[in-house]
Amino acid sequence: MHQHIRVTVDAVIFGYNSRDGLSVLLIKRTIPPYIFKWALPGGFAHNDEPLEDCVKRELRSETGIQINYLEQLYTFGAPERDPRGRVLSVAYFGLVRPTALSTPPKPVINSSFLNKTSDDREARWCKLNELPQLAFDHNMIIEKALVRLRNKVRYEPIGFExxxxxxxxxxxxxxxxxxxxxxxxxxxxxxxxxxxxxxxxxxxxxxxxxxxxxxxxxxxxxxxxxxxxxxxxxxxx
Missing domain, CATH: 1.10.10.10 (Winged helix-like DNA-binding domain superfamily/Winged helix DNA-binding domain)
Structure with a gap:
């Protein structure tokens, strides 16, 4: 049986300050599908690229954000999750310090890491309790990441990040x-x-x-x- 499955990465990056609580890093898409919708940073993995390298590359090129903590979260693979075809998303979640929230994220347009097919040219922090309806299944991915974060802070001091x-x-x-x-x-x-x-x-x-x-x-x-x-x-x- 012939299979044609493509692999992407998506990153749920949390930031925190006492005024706004938790925030999530979002980017705005500029090509279909979901053109002009907000989404998580991410993109297609290259054939010869480790997935963690891919997510770091996408974060650098789409937002310019440097993260303190990153771990693999979950693989989302519902057949209908992407209108372009059968696309698996390997999701990661990461944490940044408050200084990242005080500096608006900016795509690194001239970076050598920039994927020339990148569809994202605007990025911003969004309060967790004010999230819009996101592209694909990204609202579900954020919910999964939040559960992981809340569970993990009970037994590992990642909150310091x-x-x-x-x-x-x-x-x-x-x-x-x-x-x-x-x-x-x-x-x-x-x-x-x-x-x-x-x-x-x-x-x-x-x-x-x-x-x-x-x-x-x-x-x-x-x-x-x-x-x-x-x-x-x-x-x-």
């Missing part, structure tokens, strides 16, 4: 309350983090707010966490 390299504890607490969709016991939360030794305290403090005193800043001790993981001690919220 959504924060600035230095952050106040209050910002970390807000992020976890958002991702877990429930209040957390702040005293026990900080006590658990301190007991693991995965926070580095800095003398530097957050810039003074309109109310209250400047908060002390911390950073994630990735080296200490790697050592704990090798010893069989795991992060769990």
């Amino acid at each position: 959504l924060l600035d390299s230095k952050f106040p504890i209050s910002e970390l607490e807000k992020l976890y309350e958002l991702l877990l969709s429930r209040p957390i016991d702040r005293r026990n939360f900080q006590k658990k983090l301190n007991s693991l030794g995965i926070l580095i305290a800095h003398e530097e403090k957050q810039k003074a707010a309109l109310q209250g005193r400047p908060a002390k800043l911390f950073s994630f001790n990735e080296q200490e966490y790697s050592k704990l993981r090798d010893e069989g001690v795991y992060f769990e919220i």
Whole structure:
């Protein structure tokens, strides 16, 4: 039996800040199908290209965004998902720091990585609770990525990848309350983090707010966490 199946990659890139909550990186298509519809960054894989290289290439060319964290999510292969024919999408999800949200993403038009058949020339961040109807099955892909993110932050400290390299504890607490969709016991939360030794305290403090005193800043001790993981001690919220 003759098969003609093509493979694409799509990337769900999450960003976070305390004002907007979670945001997702989108691009606008300029060719059919779904012309002028918003979609996830992505595209067809080259014959000789590893899939992770493909998704990084597409992100560079379509948005110019540098990501901190990337992992494969799921393969979407419903026969009717793409009107161009039988197209599988290997989806990834990634995380970026708040500085990426403060700089509008821009396609790298002159990049040597640019696929000349790329159909995307506009990119923006969209709040997760304000998503439009997207092209293909991309709303479903985002839902799948969100479930993975919310589950994974319970047992692996990937939430730190959504924060600035230095952050106040209050910002970390807000992020976890958002991702877990429930209040957390702040005293026990900080006590658990301190007991693991995965926070580095800095003398530097957050810039003074309109109310209250400047908060002390911390950073994630990735080296200490790697050592704990090798010893069989795991992060769990």
